[in-house]
Amino acid sequence: MRNNGAVHGAFRSAAMRFFSPRALAAPYVVWMAAFVVAPIVFVVIYAFTAGDGAFTVGNFAEMGRFVGVFARSFWLALISTAVCLALGYPAAYILARESGRVQRAAVVLIMLPMWMNFLLRTYAWMSILERNGLLNRLLGALGIAPLDIIYTPAAVVIGMVYNFLPFMVLPIYSVIAKIDRSLIEAAADLGAAPRAVFTRVIAPLSLPGVLSGVTMVFVPAVSTFVISKLLGGGKEILLGDLIEMQFRGAAYNPRLGSAISLVMMVIVIVFMYFMNRFGEGEEGVAIL
Amino acid sequence: MSKELIRLQRCTMAFDGDVVLNNIDLEIRDKEFLTLLGPSGCGKTTTLRIIGGFTAPTSGDVFFDGARINDLPPHKRNVNTVFQKYALFTHLDVFENIAFGLRQMRPKLTRDEISRRVFEMLEIVSLRGFEKRDVSRLSGGQQQRVAIARALVPRPRVLLLDEPLGALDLRLRKDMQNELKRIQQAMDITFIYVTHDQEEALAMSDSVVVMDGGEILQIGKPEDIYNEPKNAFVADFIGESNIVDGVMICDGTVEIFGRRFECLDKGFARDEPVDVVIRPEDIDIVPLGDGMLTGTVTNITFKGVHYDIIVDFKGFKWLIQTTDISPVGGRIGIRIDPDGIHVMSKSKYSGMFGDYSSYSAEYDEISDATVEAEPGDAREEGYEE
Ligand SMILES: Nc1ncnc2c1ncn2[C@@H]1O[C@H](COP(=O)(O)OP(=O)(O)O)[C@@H](O)[C@H]1O
Ligand SMILES: [Mg+2]
Numbered sequence A: 001m002r003n004n005g006a007v008h009g010a011f012r013s014a015a016m017r018f019f020s021p022r023a024l025a026a027p028y029v030v031w032m033a034a035f036v037v038a039p040i041v042f043v044v045i046y047a048f049t050a051g052d053g054a055f056t057v058g059n060f061a062e063m064g065r066f067v068g069v070f071a072r073s074f075w076l077a078l079i080s081t082a083v084c085l086a087l088g089y090p091a092a093y094i095l096a097r098e099s100g101r102v103q104r105a106a107v108v109l110i111m112l113p114m115w116m117n118f119l120l121r122t123y124a125w126m127s128i129l130e131r132n133g134l135l136n137r138l139l140g141a142l143g144i145a146p147l148d149i150i151y152t153p154a155a156v157v158i159g160m161v162y163n164f165l166p167f168m169v170l171p172i173y174s175v176i177a178k179i180d181r182s183l184i185e186a187a188a189d190l191g192a193a194p195r196a197v198f199t200r201v202i203a204p205l206s207l208p209g210v211l212s213g214v215t216m217v218f219v220p221a222v223s224t225f226v227i228s229k230l231l232g233g234g235k236e237i238l239l240g241d242l243i244e245m246q247f248r249g250a251a252y253n254p255r256l257g258s259a260i261s262l263v264m265m266v267i268v269i270v271f272m273y274f275m276n277r278f279g280e281g282e283e284g285v286a287i288l
Numbered sequence B: 001m002s003k004e005l006i007r008l009q010r011c012t013m014a015f016d017g018d019v020v021l022n023n024i025d026l027e028i029r030d031k032e033f034l035t036l037l038g039p040s041g042c043g044k045t046t047t048l049r050i051i052g053g054f055t056a057p058t059s060g061d062v063f064f065d066g067a068r069i070n071d072l073p074p075h076k077r078n079v080n081t082v083f084q085k086y087a088l089f090t091h092l093d094v095f096e097n098i099a100f101g102l103r104q105m106r107p108k109l110t111r112d113e114i115s116r117r118v119f120e121m122l123e124i125v126s127l128r129g130f131e132k133r134d135v136s137r138l139s140g141g142q143q144q145r146v147a148i149a150r151a152l153v154p155r156p157r158v159l160l161l162d163e164p165l166g167a168l169d170l171r172l173r174k175d176m177q178n179e180l181k182r183i184q185q186a187m188d189i190t191f192i193y194v195t196h197d198q199e200e201a202l203a204m205s206d207s208v209v210v211m212d213g214g215e216i217l218q219i220g221k222p223e224d225i226y227n228e229p230k231n232a233f234v235a236d237f238i239g240e241s242n243i244v245d246g247v248m249i250c251d252g253t254v255e256i257f258g259r260r261f262e263c264l265d266k267g268f269a270r271d272e273p274v275d276v277v278i279r280p281e282d283i284d285i286v287p288l289g290d291g292m293l294t295g296t297v298t299n300i301t302f303k304g305v306h307y308d309i310i311v312d313f314k315g316f317k318w319l320i321q322t323t324d325i326s327p328v329g330g331r332i333g334i335r336i337d338p339d340g341i342h343v344m345s346k347s348k349y350s351g352m353f354g355d356y357s358s359y360s361a362e363y364d365e366i367s368d369a370t371v372e373a374e375p376g377d378a379r380e381e382g383y384e385e
Helices: A002-018 A026-047 A058-096 A100-115 A118-129 A134-141 A153-177 A181-189 A194-223 A226-231 A239-248 A254-279 B044-052 B094-103 B111-124 B140-152 B170-187 B198-204 B222-227 B232-237 B363-367
Strands: B004-015 B018-029 B033-037 B059-064 B079-082 B158-162 B190-195 B207-212 B215-220 B242-250 B253-256 B259-262 B272-278 B283-286 B293-302 B307-313 B316-322 B331-336 B341-345
Touching: A026 A254, A058 A100, A058 A153, A058 A194, A058 A239, A058 A254, A100 A153, A118 A134, A118 A153, A118 A226, A153 A194, A153 A226, A181 A194, A181 B079, A194 A239, A194 A254, A226 A239, A239 A254, B004 B044, B004 B190, B018 B044, B018 B190, B018 B215, B033 B044, B033 B198, B044 B079, B044 B158, B044 B190, B079 B140, B094 B111, B094 B140, B111 B140, B140 B158, B140 B170, B170 B190, B170 B198, B190 B198, B198 B222, B207 B222, B207 B232, B215 B222, B215 B232, B232 B242, B232 B272, B232 B341, B242 B316, B253 B272, B283 B316
Parallel strands: B033 B190, B033 B207, B079 B158, B158 B190
Antiparallel strands: B004 B018, B004 B059, B207 B215, B242 B253, B242 B272, B253 B259, B272 B341, B283 B331, B293 B307, B293 B331, B307 B316
C-alpha cells in the first residue's frame, strides 16, 4: 500500500514536471519563434541590406516614389473604418437593447458571413457591382441609369466595409450589453433626457468597445490586397498590393517589399499605441 | 401635519400576470420620513420604482402634488434615487458623479455655481478632499455617501432610498442612520426609505409602511406600529412578540390559556376569537405564588442589557426579556399589566408567528429574513391551576 503510494507519487511528480505549465507552453513558443519572430527578423534584415548584403537605408529612400500609395491606403482604410463605425455603432446599440434570444440570433447572423471563404465573399461583391451585375440590373429594372462602381475606390470601400463590419459591431455590442442598466436609470433619474443619457453615459462607457472595433477594422483594412485587386481592378494599388508585387510580381524586389512592410508595421504599432493610450482610464480596452 | 405630496391610488403591478403589488393605496406627506418595511420580495423596490418613474403601474394612478404622473419620465420628476447598489458612474470621478445632476439643469448653471454646490455637498457627506478620486477606489461607505450626495445636490423634493445601508457593517450602518436623519431634517425634504430592517425603520421614520406579499398591512407612526400591530405578521416583524390564541370575553377582558386577563382593548364582538400579543419586555417575573401564570425556564441567553429567557407554559414557549436571572429548570411566576396586552383580530397570518417553541439563539437573525409557518398546535393548556 505504502509502496504503491510512493510509486504513484513518483509517477505523478514526473508527470507534473513533464506537463508543468512551462513545458506545456513549449509548442507555442516554438511556433512563435519559427513563424512570427523569425519572419520579422528577416524582414528587418532584408529592409536594411542591399543585394550584396551590405547595410543600407536605400530601400527606404526608394519608397519615396510610393507616397501616393501610402496616402491612398491610409485614406481608404480611414474611410472604411469610419463607415464601419457609422453603420456598426447604431447596429450594436440597438442589438444590445434587444431581448437575450434576439441578441444571440443576431450575433450568429453577424458572424455567419465570416465563416464563408474571404475570396468567395469578395467575388460575390464583384458580381453584384459589375457593369452588368446584380445592382445595375436592379437599377435598370427601376429605370435608373447604371452605376460604374466596380473598379473604383468606392467598390474597394464597400468590399472592406462588408468584410470588416462584424469586427466593429461585435466588440461595441459586447461592451454596451454589459453596461449596468441601473446606470442608465440613474442618469435619467438625475434629469438627463434620453439624448444626454447617451452622450454622457452610454457613449463614454462604450468607448473601449469603439477603440477595439476601430483597431480591428483599421489594421486589416490598411494592409488588405485582395479586395483592392478584385474590386479596385488593380488600377489604384494599395500598400498590400505594392508589397505583394515586390515579392511575387514582375517588379520582384523583396528588400523594398520588406522596407515597406516594416514602415507599415511601425505605423500600425504607433496607431495602436495611441488608441490604447486614448482608452486608458477606461476599464481596459475590450478585446473580443 | 403637512400636506399630501405623493399618492398611489389603487396601484397594481404585475409582471407577466404575476401580481407583485396588489391594489395598494399610499399617501406620502410633504417633508416626512416614510419607510417601506417588509421582507425581501414583498414589493418595496417595485413601489419605489413606480414613484421614481422607472416603471408605470399595470393599473392605478400616481399623483405628485395633485397632478397625475403615471406617464412622466424619470428625468422630468422632481424625485431622485439612491439606488440599492449605488449605480455610480464608473467613468467619472467623485466630483463629476455629484455634478451630474447639476449639469443637466436648464437654464445651465455656471461653472462656479456647480463647483460651489458640489463642494457644499461634499462637506455635508464628509467627503471633502475626495473629489478627484475614482469612484471605484472608494470604500462601500464612501460610495454610499457619493450616491447620496449625487441624488441630493439637485435639491429634489423627494429622495428615494432603496436599502441604502444594506451593504454596510453594523457600526457604519448606525452612524449612517443618524447621518441620514440629520440630512433629511437639514434639507427639509421628503425621504422615502426602503428597508427590511425593522430596527432601522423604527429608529428613523415618521411613518412606517409594513408590507408583505405585495400588500400594505399597516401604516402608522413607529410607536403605533410597535404598540398596536394590526395582525400577527406586523407584530412579529416589528420586534419580538409572543402571539397566542385568545378569546375576547368583553371590552377590557381577554381570556388566554383559560385565564382572564385585564386589557385596554375594546370594540370586539363578545367571545370573538383573537390573537393576543405580549411583548417580551412587558412581562414581569414574580415569585411563584404571585404569578398569573407559572412556567419552567428552559433557556437563558445573555444579551448585554437583558437576558432572553424562554419559559415553557405547558408546551407553549414564551420569550421574556428581563434583567433578573432565573436558572434553567427553575419555576417562575409572571405578571402582565393591562397595557402590556394587545389584542388583534384574527387574520390569514394567525398561528404563523409568535411561537418560540423552536427557539434558538439565532432567532433574531432568522425572524426578519423569512416567514416561517409554524402549525399552531400545543397552544392550549399552557396554564397552571
Ligand atoms: N422586472 C421584473 N420582472 C419580473 N418580476 C419582477 C420584476 N421586478 C420585480 N419582480 C418580482 O416582484 C416581486 C417584488 O420585487 P421587489 O419589489 O424587488 O421586492 P423587494 O424590493 O421588496 O425585495 C419579487 O417577487 C420579484 O421577483
Ligand atoms: Mg428591493
